[in-house]
Amino acid sequence: MAPEKSNETTDANDQPRDTFECSNCGYRTQAEHNPGDCPECGGEMQNISRGRDT
């Protein structure tokens, strides 16, 4: 019997989430949209996600 390899599909980026970083203190979080203010210091959150620079 030949052992069949399970063809696993690794979908690491399954969820369409972006990464946002606080421009003031560097706090990072992931969300589907801009959370607005930084929960740590109230600074401005910026989208730093990669792959949309075309």
Ligand SMILES: [Zn+2]
């Ligand atoms: Zn902050």
